[in-house]
Amino acid sequence: MAFGMGNPTADCIADSAGGLTFDLDAPGLSEACAQWSAALVLRRRGGDDESGEVRLPLTPNGDGRVRAVLPSTVALPEGRWDVHAACGEDAPRRLVPGLADLRSLVDRRPGPSTSPLAVRIPYATKHGNLSLRSWLRSPHAEAGDLLLDPSGLTGHGTLYRVGDPEAWLKDAVVEARLRRDSDVMRTAPVTADGPDFTFTLPFAGLCEEWQGGLDVWDLWLRPAEGAAARLARILDDVADKKQIFTYPAQEVDATYAPARVSPYYTVDNDLSVRIDERPPTAR
Incomplete structure (x- = not known):
């Protein structure tokens, strides 16, 4: 042997x-x-x-x-x-x-x-x-710091693997796609500074489609023309971020019922947002 x-x-x-x-x-x-x-x-x-x-x-x-x-x-x-x-x-x-x-x-x-x-x-x-x-x-949209409050998610990121990041980001949006129905989307404008970008995604728009249970929205960076890039966090030494990078759920008064909303990283380290039912207040 x-x-x-x-x-x-x-x-x-x-x-x-x-x-x-x-x-x-x-x-x-x-x-x-x-x-x-x-x-x-x-x-x-x-x-x-x-x-x-x-x-x-x-x-x-x-x-x-x-x-x-x-x-x-x-x-x-x-x-x-x-x-x-x-x-x-x-x-x-x-x-x-x-x-x-x-x-x-x-x-x-x-x-x-x-x-x-x-x-x-x-x-x-x-x-x-x-x-x-x-x-x-290629291209790649690297997610950075995420800031949360009950009104929405403010995210920062950097665009890689495009010839002219500033031109690519001009008129770009962050696009949230409802996983159970990919035809349903919500968008948020992007503010760019060279290859770096910032966006604010309101939770109210995501909660309009929510009818109880678990909904997941996958986040993409989409230029005015051309293919979109999945928002993800892969440029570090952590292979699985889902259990490492966690964010507190925000309580949102959705139309259907009180909801809890939070961003999270999937098993592929892609950035998504989940909406679920708010548990009843303990007495």
């Missing part, structure tokens, strides 16, 4: 361009890497074609470990990718996360470019294995 006992451990180093370097501790694997088939294997969950697997060569790095590099230029479709090591005829083995140096991802501000923005964040699964969350977006 080329790997020895146990699953290999991988340290990850991220660079500001979106690339990742993996250094593996795997007894016996350094010598086995002389085989042409030694590779780091990324498999996308739910992938059922060739685009669902990426193989990166494993080579000795000089200190008894082996290394694989995932450059930002290697296309990695959006999704969750499980990380394996394969060598010879052995079945690929899941990797266990080691140290992760993700400092370059914190407050990342990509340079000017029109190529798709590549974001890859390694994380430990609930079973203790190493996986990657990948995004590939």
Whole structure:
């Protein structure tokens, strides 16, 4: 068995361009890497074609470990990718996360470019294995600070991966799309300063369509012409924001009934707004 006992451990180093370097501790694997088939294997969950697997060569790095590099230029479709090591005829083995140096991802501000923005964040699964969350977006609307009060949501953001952000944002709006009926939309004007933008989305307009239960509105940044960009927060080192970035629900007197409204990040780190029934006041 080329790997020895146990699953290999991988340290990850991220660079500001979106690339990742993996250094593996795997007894016996350094010598086995002389085989042409030694590779780091990324498999996308739910992938059922060739685009669902990426193989990166494993080579000795000089200190008894082996290394694989995932450059930002290697296309990695959006999704969750499980990380394996394969060598010879052995079945690929899941990797266990080691140290992760993700400092370059914190407050990342990509340079000017029109190529798709590549974001890859390694994380430990609930079973203790190493996986990657990948995004590939162009254009990209990065959500920033969010301010709340009962009247609405004021949001800040930055636009990336367009040739002329100022022209793109001219006459742009934030568009809220009702998830249960995508033909129902509400818009809010955008104030731009270079690539940065601000908007205020009133809750009253969203609550007009609410008839009890849970409603979700997905937020997009839409230019006067061309395709819209989903508002999301992906330019940092947090792979799953839904349970980390939380906001207090605002009490709104909706037409149907008293409601609770709050923004939240989805499982894909996209920004949405939820409307639900206000629980009865405890007595």
